[in-house]
Amino acid sequence: MLSEGWFATYPWDAPVVQNPVHKQRAEILMGLMARFPPGKLIDLGCGSGWFSQLAAERGWQAVAVDARERPWPDLPGVQFRTGDVRDEDLSGYDLILACGIYYHLTLSDQIDLIGKCRGIPLILDTHVSLTGDVRFGSYRGSVYDESAESLFASHGNDQSWWPTLDSLRAMLRDLGGYRTVDVSEPWYLPPDRTFITCIP
Numbered sequence: 001m002l003s004e005g006w007f008a009t010y011p012w013d014a015p016v017v018q019n020p021v022h023k024q025r026a027e028i029l030m031g032l033m034a035r036f037p038p039g040k041l042i043d044l045g046c047g048s049g050w051f052s053q054l055a056a057e058r059g060w061q062a063v064a065v066d067a068r069e070r071p072w073p074d075l076p077g078v079q080f081r082t083g084d085v086r087d088e089d090l091s092g093y094d095l096i097l098a099c100g101i102y103y104h105l106t107l108s109d110q111i112d113l114i115g116k117c118r119g120i121p122l123i124l125d126t127h128v129s130l131t132g133d134v135r136f137g138s139y140r141g142s143v144y145d146e147s148a149e150s151l152f153a154s155h156g157n158d159q160s161w162w163p164t165l166d167s168l169r170a171m172l173r174d175l176g177g178y179r180t181v182d183v184s185e186p187w188y189l190p191p192d193r194t195f196i197t198c199i200p
Helices: 003-007 014-018 020-033 050-057 107-117 166-177
Strands: 040-044 062-065 078-082 095-099 124-129 134-136 140-143 159-163 180-183 193-199
Touching: 003 062, 020 050, 020 095, 020 124, 020 193, 040 050, 050 062, 078 166, 107 159, 107 166, 124 166, 140 166, 159 166, 166 180, 166 193
Parallel strands: 040 062, 040 095, 062 078, 095 124
Antiparallel strands: 124 193, 134 140, 140 159, 180 193
């Protein structure tokens, strides 16, 4: 159950966190995180940082990273910093969150990120390609334009890669050594976006 008091008093991005879909995302994520004992986590592409705050409320020490500079709040249990997720050292964390960032990366950056996550539980919240109209090696997916000037466009690249679900599973297995890749059902944004829990 979400902290309704926190949602009601959240000082920025209030229209976002009051959206029922975003509340559903938070509820799903908190359920997935409950599978792991609280420790140290990193929230890649944290946006407003509300997932990090919810994690901190549940005993996690959270590092929240986003490329867009903003006035970060002073929240107990959350260390905010501005930075590019592609430059982050992911060693020493007990859990990695990549909620809403993975599908903004190029295939090369996704490959690098999965390699850096190797051996650490990972929770993705991502879109996947339904068509798989482009093939790179053994992976199929789609290329998307990221050049729009928007709060939701990628930082630092003009295109992104959305792998098919089968290719994403293969990438996580082959590059990250994840033996368990659980796809959350039902998909909260059908037909192409859900949470994926990856366990080494």
